[in-house]
Amino acid sequence: MITLTSPVETVFHRVPAGVKLGLLCVATTGLFLLGSLAGQLAALGLVAALYALPGARFARAGLAALRPVALFAALIAVWHLATGTVAEGAVIVLRLVSAVALANLVTMTTRLSDMLAVLHGLTAPLRRLGLRTRPLELAISLVIRFIPVLSAKGAALAESYRARSPRRRPGWRIAAPLAGVALDDAERVAEALRARGGLSEGAKR
């Protein structure tokens, strides 16, 4: 199963989640204000240094997590090459990669419960208005836990399709059964939640 939080303990783990999220906001705003190619290159260099700091193993895991960004970067690069605005394109691609890499760094080094505690603090005014925010926090946890579970179930369905089919890729054919599996899982999670207290607000943090 993939997990978003890195099991490699880094110096960044010790920084409070609120501080990291605050710095991330500031840094991302900075990236958008920074218009020069040299500035963006320096920023990316700085981000790379942050990844390298905890060691090679962490840097590799971080790089792997960033793989999906490459697709978007490539798309933007192709567009700018086609329209002849290469310098502009380079700035945008570098900015995109740095921003996503920084956000990913925070994700990798912050425990979900700490992230939720920040959210809990930020949503305090809503609770004062009488809105329940606990379901929102739980929903975030559940998404993170069940994305890998569902992708594993999808892979299992694809495997059992392959076992009895000359085709190698089932494609859309497993969409309906996967939806069925997801609904079934949802029912079970609901039961597991109920078994341990459901969606009540729980203890005051």
Add this chain to the structure above:
Amino acid sequence: MSEIRLDGAGYGVAEREILRPLTLSLRERRIGIVGRNGSGKSTLARLLAGLIAPTQGAVKVGGDDIYADRKAALARVGILFQNPDHQIIFPTCGEEVTFGLAQQGRRDAEAAARAALKSFGKAHWWDRPVGSLSGGQRHLLCLVAVLAMAPEWLILDEPFAGLDIPTTRALHGRLAKLEQRVVMISHDLAALEGFDRVIWIEGGAVAADGPAGEVLAAFRAAMEGVGDDHTDLAG
């Protein structure tokens, strides 16, 4: 210690009756439940844990309606599901164990969760992603999470199915030492041998109820006499 009482408690979906009205009083320390596939055992476990409401009659633990009053139910009964993946809700072990404690309204939920993991010698699991645990370790995590909530009763629905012999033995060893009262559904008859009471469920009703030795012997004899056309495969 509280007592589980079923007063004509039955469960059905639409026209189909899954569990016929049962009247039982459970108070023994170790109670086993046996029965064939589809006999209604898992439905009974869900009723006992207050996860589903009986469609007739009532299920009460220590006088509390455990379906309606979930706050009371959490202190009364904990349930260990057959498949740990159906039970684990959170991405890391620490969060998984903390959740139930926080739901019980404990302010020291996190500290108590750490203590619970430590008591099983698994303090180092705190930040461990649940996906990196093996099958047996996941069962153990579920057990830690439920026991941390300190329920009076522990309901086990075919626990440890699919685990290897040494892992099963180790987990049974842990269970044997629990002070909790246990209701265990199992196909592993040897595991129920030393229990105080065994209930055999057949077709949604009690077929036999009594000391483990007697009921298990009757159940085993009946099962070995079953021909192919009477198995779950027929029909």
